[in-house]
Amino acid sequence: MRLAEAWRVAVDALRANRLRSVLTMLGVIIGVGAVVALVSIGTGTKHLIEQQVEGLGSNLLIVVPGRLDPGAAPTSSPLTMDDVDAVTRVVGDRSRVAVTISSGETIRAGSRSAFASMQGVLETTPSVFVRHLDRGTYLTRTDVTTGRRVAVLGAGIARQLFGDRDPIGRQITIGGVRFRVIGTFEQLGQSLGVDRDSEVHIPVTAAQRLLGTDRIDGLAIRAPDRDTIDQLGASVVATLVKRHPDTDFSAVTQEQILGVLGDILGVLTGVLAAIAGISLLVGGVGVSNIMLVSVRERTKEIGLRKAVGARPRDIGIQFLLEAVLLTTIGGVLGMALGISAAVLVDRLTPVPAAITWWSLALAFGVSAAVGIIFGVIPAQRAGRLDPVVALRTE
C-alpha cells in the first residue's frame, strides 16, 4: 500500500512537471540511445565480418610469409611455384591448395576502363574458397599450366567494362596484354572494407609473366577437417622454413582471423560505448540535481506526510522511485532512439546494425541503476527532514 502510494506520488510529481521531467531525462535518453545504437552497429559489423570470413570456406588455412604480428613489417615473399608443389605434396591433394599473386591493374575493354585487383590464381580457387560463378566457366588446369590469357571478372568490373552486355568471349587488356573473358563471378559486396567485386582472376602463370616475377604472395589450404588443421599448418610451415631458412612463415586459420578481428572490433565498440556511457553519467547528475530541487519544492509536503506517520523510509522510497522512474522512462525512450538510429544506419548506409536483447536489457538496467545511484542522496535528504522544520518552510 505504501509502495503504491509512493508510486502514485512519484508519477504525479513527474506529470506535474512534464517539461522539466523530459529535459531531465534528456541526458539519459541520449546516453542510452548512443549506447544501444553503437552496440548494435558494432554487433552488426561483427556478424557481417564473421559471415564473410566464414564465407571464404571452412577449415581454411592461409599461409603467408612473415609473422602474424600486428605492426610487423610486411615481408616480401620468397615463395615460388616450386614451394607450392612441395606444399601440395605435404597436403597430398592438389585441389586443396590455392595460391595468389595480386596486383592493382587498370583493365580496359574498348574505350572503357576499370581499376581492378588482379589475382593470379590456380584453377583450384573455387574449391578452396567459396566462389560462385554468375556466367561462363572458371580457369582450368590447362589454362594454368599453359599460361593461357583468359580472365574471370568480378561482378563490379564486368558491369563497369561491359554494362549490360554479356562479357563472355570478349577481349580485355591488362597492362597492355590482351585477355579473353571466360567467366564472371556472382556479386559479393564488400568484405572487410575491400570491394570483392572488383577482382579479376587470371592463371597464376600468366600473372607472373605479366608482372615479370616467379614469385607468389601466399597460399591457402583447405584442410580435410577441423581437428588436423593446426597440425597441417605446422607441417606446411616447417616445409617452407626448411626451403627458406631466412624467412618466417605463418599459417592462420579462419578462427584466428575472426578472433583478432573480433577483438579489435570489441575494443572499438567498448570504447565508443564507454564514451556514450559518460553522457549517461552526466544525465545521472542532472537527475540528482533536479531531485534535490524537487525535495526542496516539496519540503512542506514531506513535513506533512511525516507528521501524519510517514517514516523516513516511506519518504525516501517515494523520492527514489521518482528518480528511478525518471531514468527508466528516459532509458526506454533512449532505447527507442537507439533502435531507430541503428535501423536507420542499417537501411541507409552500408554499415550493418544488429539489435541485441542483452544490450537493451543492459541499457535498461544501467538507467535504473543510474536512477538509484543518483536518487539516493536526494531521497535520503528528504527522508531525514525534520517534520516541524519542514512544515515551517514556505
Place this chain on the structure above:
Amino acid sequence: MTGPAIVAVDVTRTYQLDGVSVEALRGVSLTVAADDYLAIVGTSGSGKSTLMHLLGALDRPTSGTLLIGGRDVSTLSPAEMARLRNETIGFVFQSFHLLARTTARDNVALPLVYRGVGRRERRARAAEMLTRVGLGHRLDHRPNQMSGGEQQRVAIARALVTGPSVLLADEPTGNLDSATGDSVLALLESLNADGVAVVLVTHDRDVAARAHRQIVMRDGLIVDTSAVAATPSAEAEATSPAEGAE
C-alpha cells in the same frame, strides 16, 4: 484501564539559531489524562506551539522526560516516532497544511496510507470521517475549492481518521468566524465525550473557558494552572506501561 495519555516531566526545548540558543521551553511538567480537555493559553512566543509539537511526537525535548502513550520518546527511533504519531496522535495545524492538489477525501485518507490500510477501505473511512465533520458533500473538492472553515474541518477529519487517543489542535478556531469556530469546538467536545483526550492552543478566552482546564504559558514556562489534576499521582501512574506496544 488507561493511564495518562501524555506525561511531560521538566521538559525543555532549546533551539540553536546561528550559534545562539533560544530556550523556547524552560522546564515544563504536564500530564494529559486520557479523557482530558485542556486549553493552553499564553502570549505569542511563549512556547505553546513548541510544546504542542513535543506532545504530538513531532519533536523531541532537549532535556526532561516525555512519555506518550506510556512510551519514552527519547528511546524511539525516527520510524518509531512516525508510527507513534500515526497511531496515537491526531494533530490539527493552525494553518491546516492540506495537500493542495489533492481532494478532501485523499487528504483525509493520507494517514491511513502510512497505516498500511488498503485503498478501498481508506476511501470509505475518509468519506465517513468527512461526513462526520459535516463535509459529506465535499469529498472531491480540493483545498482551494473550500472555505477556511471547511479546510479546517478537513484537517480535523484527517487528524481523527486513524482513531487517535489524543487530539492536539494548535489554534483550531484562530482563522474562523465565531459561528464556524463554535461548530469546530462542538465537534472537538463530542470527540472528547467519546473518550479522546483533547489539547488545544487558543488566544480566545471564551474558547479556553469551554475546556475542562487551562494552563497559561509565559516565556517557556507554565505559570498558571487551573482545575489541574494532581501531578504526582499522575506521574506514578505514568510509570506503568499504558499500552502494549506494537
